[in-house]
Amino acid sequence: MDRRNNRRDAEGSSVITANRLLDGRIVWLAADGEWSPFIRHAHVYSNADIEDALKQQTASAQDNELVGVYGVQVTVTSSGPVPITSRERIRAGGPSVHPDFTPEWQEHPAVSPA
Amino acid sequence: MSHAPHSPLPVGHYAYDEVDRTFLKQRVAQFRDQVERRISGALTEEEFKPLRLMNGLYLQLHAYMLRVAIPYGILNSGQMRTLAQIAQRYDRDYGHFTTRQNIQFNWIRLEDTPDILALLADADMHAIQTSGNCIRNVTADQFAGAAADEVLDPRVHAEILRQWSTLHPEFTFLPRKFKIAISGSPQDRVAARFHDIGLMARNGENGRPVFEVYVGGGLGRTPIVGVKLRDDLPEEDLIAYLEAILRVYNEFGRRDNIYKARIKILVQALGVDEFRDRVNSEFVAMDRARYRLDEGIVAAIRARFGVPDFDPAGQAAEKLAQQRKADRAFDFWVRTNTHAHKQPGYVSVTISCKPAGGIPGDVTSSQMNLLADLADQLSFGELRITHLQNVVLGHVRQDKLYGLWQTLEQNGLGTANVGFITDIVACPGLDYCALANARSIPIAQKLSERFASPDLQREIGPLRLNISGCINACGHHHAGHIGILGVDKRGEEAFQITLGGAADQDTVSIGQIIGAAMSEDETVDAIARIIDTYLARRTAGEQFIETCRRLGTAPFKDAAYATA
Numbered sequence: 001m002d003r004r005n006n007r008r009d010a011e012g013s014s015v016i017t018a019n020r021l022l023d024g025r026i027v028w029l030a031a032d033g034e035w036s037p038f039i040r041h042a043h044v045y046s047n048a049d050i051e052d053a054l055k056q057q058t059a060s061a062q063d064n065e066l067v068g069v070y071g072v073q074v075t076v077t078s079s080g081p082v083p084i085t086s087r088e089r090i091r092a093g094g095p096s097v098h099p100d101f102t103p104e105w106q107e108h109p110a111v112s113p114a
Numbered sequence: 115m116s117h118a119p120h121s122p123l124p125v126g127h128y129a130y131d132e133v134d135r136t137f138l139k140q141r142v143a144q145f146r147d148q149v150e151r152r153i154s155g156a157l158t159e160e161e162f163k164p165l166r167l168m169n170g171l172y173l174q175l176h177a178y179m180l181r182v183a184i185p186y187g188i189l190n191s192g193q194m195r196t197l198a199q200i201a202q203r204y205d206r207d208y209g210h211f212t213t214r215q216n217i218q219f220n221w222i223r224l225e226d227t228p229d230i231l232a233l234l235a236d237a238d239m240h241a242i243q244t245s246g247n248c249i250r251n252v253t254a255d256q257f258a259g260a261a262a263d264e265v266l267d268p269r270v271h272a273e274i275l276r277q278w279s280t281l282h283p284e285f286t287f288l289p290r291k292f293k294i295a296i297s298g299s300p301q302d303r304v305a306a307r308f309h310d311i312g313l314m315a316r317n318g319e320n321g322r323p324v325f326e327v328y329v330g331g332g333l334g335r336t337p338i339v340g341v342k343l344r345d346d347l348p349e350e351d352l353i354a355y356l357e358a359i360l361r362v363y364n365e366f367g368r369r370d371n372i373y374k375a376r377i378k379i380l381v382q383a384l385g386v387d388e389f390r391d392r393v394n395s396e397f398v399a400m401d402r403a404r405y406r407l408d409e410g411i412v413a414a415i416r417a418r419f420g421v422p423d424f425d426p427a428g429q430a431a432e433k434l435a436q437q438r439k440a441d442r443a444f445d446f447w448v449r450t451n452t453h454a455h456k457q458p459g460y461v462s463v464t465i466s467c468k469p470a471g472g473i474p475g476d477v478t479s480s481q482m483n484l485l486a487d488l489a490d491q492l493s494f495g496e497l498r499i500t501h502l503q504n505v506v507l508g509h510v511r512q513d514k515l516y517g518l519w520q521t522l523e524q525n526g527l528g529t530a531n532v533g534f535i536t537d538i539v540a541c542p543g544l545d546y547c548a549l550a551n552a553r554s555i556p557i558a559q560k561l562s563e564r565f566a567s568p569d570l571q572r573e574i575g576p577l578r579l580n581i582s583g584c585i586n587a588c589g590h591h592h593a594g595h596i597g598i599l600g601v602d603k604r605g606e607e608a609f610q611i612t613l614g615g616a617a618d619q620d621t622v623s624i625g626q627i628i629g630a631a632m633s634e635d636e637t638v639d640a641i642a643r644i645i646d647t648y649l650a651r652r653t654a655g656e657q658f659i660e661t662c663r664r665l666g667t668a669p670f671k672d673a674a675y676a677t678a
Contacts, residue, residue: 023224024177062155085606086605
C-alpha cells in the first residue's frame, strides 16, 4: 500500500479499506465488522478516531485474509461515502474504461480443469 | 536428461528442451508452496511480496495483476492460445500488451496463480523476472529476422542474454530493475538509447557479429539518453562485457534512494569515462575464458530456432499490386501496416491493437485465438508483440495480404494507423495501476476518436503520441513526439504535455514539458491546436517532429494554451 493514499486531514471523515488476500478484490469495513465489496456499506469514522481502528484491523488482517489495510478520506453524501481523491473513487467504483467491471461484477463460475 | 528439442522447431524463437521444462515445473511447484504458505499465514505479506513479484504477480489497484514474459517479443501460435485460455478462464477475457513486449492480465486471483503458471509452463512460458530488481525481459526489433534493412538477426543473442540473465545469482538483487534491448538493424526500432543497456549488432570484419554498446539510458523520473561505451564489442566478449557492466552497477549503484538507483544515475555521477574505466578494469580482471561466447555456443543456440521455409515469390507482388489498385482502403492499410521483408514476395504485417476509441494494447481472448490461427495460416505459426503495443506477423506472402486484411477488418484488428497519431502508446494508468496519478486510457481513447479520420491521419503524417499515467513513464511519454504525463493536483488528475521526444538512433531526444498541467478535455483540445499549428506552419514534406525541431516549442506552447 502506497503511504500517500493513507494520508488524511486532521478533520474530516474516512473509511477503512483493504484487498482480499485470495483474489485481491477491494473491500470496505462495514459497521457490523464485516468486509463488503461496496463502499456504500462502509462505516464512516471521524479522522480523529480512525487510527485505533486502523491499528486493530491491520493487526487482524491475516486472520481476516486481507492485505493492505488503510484509511480513505471521504465526503459523506446521500448515496454514501465518496472518496475525495480521483484515485480512490476509481478504486471504489472500478476502472472507468470498463463500465461492466464495477464491484457488482460477478466472477465466472468455478472452472473445472481442462 | 535430454537436451534435444522437440521437433518441429518453433519459428523465430528458442525451442525448450526437457531441462528447461523440468526447471519450469520445479519453479511452479515452488511457487505453489509459497502461495499455500501465504494463505495459511506461515508467510507474512512482507515475506511473500518479493516472492510473488519474482513470479510476475503484482497487487494493483483493483486486483492482482500477472505479467507474463514474452522473450524478445516472440511467441508461437500455441503460446498465444494459452494466453487466450488464461484470459478467458482466469481473467475477464482480455489481456494487455505492454511496452516491454510482455502481456499483463489485470484480474488474477492469487489462489489461481500456481495453476496459471503451470498452464504457462506447459506452453514453455513463465512470468519470471517480469518484476523485481533484476534483468527484465530483453526486448528486440519487432521485424527481427525479416526486415529488409536488417544486417543481423538479433534474436539468437537476445536468447543468449535471456539464458545468461535468468536467475543469475549475482544479479537477482540489483540496486534497481535493469532493461536491455537489442537490434540488428541500423534503423533503431528498439529505443536502444533509452535502455540501461542498448545493443546495436552488425557484422564485424571477421564475419562474426560486433556490438555497439550504449549504457545509462532511461525514461522515468530522470530521462537520460544513453551514452556509447563500446563501438565494436566482439561477439565472444558479449557476455563478459555485460557481466562487467552489471558488476560495476551492482557494486557502485545507489541503494539508499530508489529514485537514484538506476544505472543511468551512476553513469551520470561518475561520468562516462570513469564509468567506462571501471567497467574495463572489471573486464580485464575477469576470468574471460569462463564467459567467452564461442562460435559453437552461438551455433548451438541458433540451431534451436526454427526458420521459415519460404515459398518462391511467384506472382505474389503482381497480385498484390492489382488488389491495391482495386481497393483504396486496402492500399492505405498496406502502406501503413506493412514493412519491407528481406525475402522476395513477403512482407511483415503490423496488426494494430489501436482501433478508433479503443484501449491501446488490449486484445480479447477471441482476438488472441484469431491471431494464433492467422499466424498458423500465414506466418509459420509465429507472432511478435511490439514495444508499441501492436502485434506483428513477420512473414506473410504478398498475395495473402488481401484476405488477411479482410479478416482483420471483420474482427476489429484492421485499423490502418501504424505510425500515425492514433497509434497511441499508453500505460494502464490510474484505471488499473497502483502507482499512477492519472488515467492514461480515457485520454488515449478521446484522442483516438478525435483524430480517427484516415484522411486526417494521412494529412498529419508520421507522429508518435505516448501517454504515461505517472512519472515512472511506462508509456514512454518522454520518447513521444507528443507526450502526455498524468500528474496529481491535490487529489485530482491532470496532464502535462511534452514535445520533441524521439527514440530514433541518430536523432534521439527527450520531450520537453511545455507548460502547466490541464484537465483531460483541455489537454485533448490543446493537442488538436498543436496539430493545427503544425499543419499551418510545416514546410513541404516536413514531418511533425521535424517542424517541432525547426520551430522549437514556443509556437506550439502558444497554441496549446490559447483560449478559444
